[in-house]
Amino acid sequence: MMHIKSNIALSNTGFVFNPTTGDSYTINQVGQEILGYLGEKKSLEEITSLMTSTYDIDPPSFEKYYFDFISMLRQFELLDEEYEN
């Protein structure tokens, strides 16, 4: 299960702030919504269902872009990841 670090601030105008590093990020609408769902600790299945019901995208395509986005969040060290066995 992965979720966003608890101290990350997400504004509703598309800015992300990491108080630990002082880094700021800009994020688009789709990214903002995904980040919000991660903050609510929703699962991939739940996020896929929510996003594909709102946007013109099929689940396999969404999953592809979702994992690419997650890899960017990981590169920016914005994720808290718990690995389940």
Next chain:
Amino acid sequence: MEKKRFERPFIKKLQAGMPSKFGMKSQATPVTHIDNVPVPELLAEYGSPLYVISEKTIRDKYKKASHAFTTRYPKVQFAWSYKTNYLDAVCRVFHQEGSWAEVVSGFEYDKALQNGVKGSQIIFNGPDKNDEDLKKAIENDSLIHIDHFDEMYSIIAISEHSGKRPKVAIRVNMDTGVYPMWDRFGFNYENGDAWDAINRIMINEKLELVGLHTHIGTYMLTSDAYKVAAGKLADLAYGIERKYGVNIKYIDLGGGFASQNTLKGAYYPGSDTVPSLDEYAEAISSAILNSELNPRNLPTLILESGRALIDDAGYLLGTVIANKRLSNGNRATIVDVGINLLFTSFWYEHEVYPAAPVSEHMEETTIYGPLCMNIDVLREAIAFPLLKKGDQFVIKRIGAYNMTQWMQFITLRPNVVLIDTNGKVHIIRKEENMELIRQQEVVPDHLK
């Protein structure tokens, strides 16, 4: 309820730094229509990728160029540079506007004849004219621009049997103050080769010296070089008049005017740095008018501009194949347009626009073509909107050279369409098929 348009999720780290006073627009303006024809309709009808040529833009640009020169100099003649784009439909638009033809090979020469250009209105440039080409050009009273002494003696030999006096010009290369100096075409001005060639023609009398030509370079970013070139050709023409009492009928400044594409490595975009047609016209016209030449008997000014007249009229439409990340996390987008179709991507930073509205978010992206070759890169680094698989895009200003220097490599070349001045779309070169390619091949019996 209609679903919202999906844009792939995107996050970008903000970098603090000094803002530039030359800040560029940060949002990509979509190109949704070309001459009022919707881009998605063009791609649906004619396939992707697709070359599109705007007849209206060609005619507008030609009129602008013609106006720039004819308002400054009394006798002006344009000659369409076939090598820049020799699709028949394109050539015929220029010929309808009044352009002669400027060709550099026997193939182009025949194309010009087939396009209905009179032999006497074909300028034959280029270093490779074989005897058959020369015979044909002499027979048709074409203007042969001599590139080297070997060619001059071939023409003299042919003329002895033809009973015609070939109309020739010499190609002159010179130092115009720009680097690199192009000295491979014709005879050098500074070292006396040009005068040597002129003297041999004038003394021989088998040839009629009607003009002086130069091609000083390509994509010239300063109009001053043309001023120097025009001055030197005028000086030669005046010298011929004094020495032999012969008036040179025309001075041909060749081509080389830049389009507004941005050269690789340039700091400022081409639209900010390229001289206008008026600046080129002013430099050339004033140099000839201010020379020693008799203003009552001025030579015609011939211009062989290609790139500056056709680049803006050409568009290359395509579709995103895939997105991926490179080892450093940078975005790469793979599209169905490769360097096989966009040869000019080797020297230009081509402008690539989305074909549909996008958000303000842009990502530093490398755009790769579809070829299985490492060099198939359209843009090394471009701030690019968040296009996803299947999204369409438009590459602007590709009308020059791409439809002549294209390569049939691992795939087939696509349709080329022309949008006429009434907005009607015409295929002017059909997409290739396997049969067309294979019919040129011959399999020996033992391999059948």
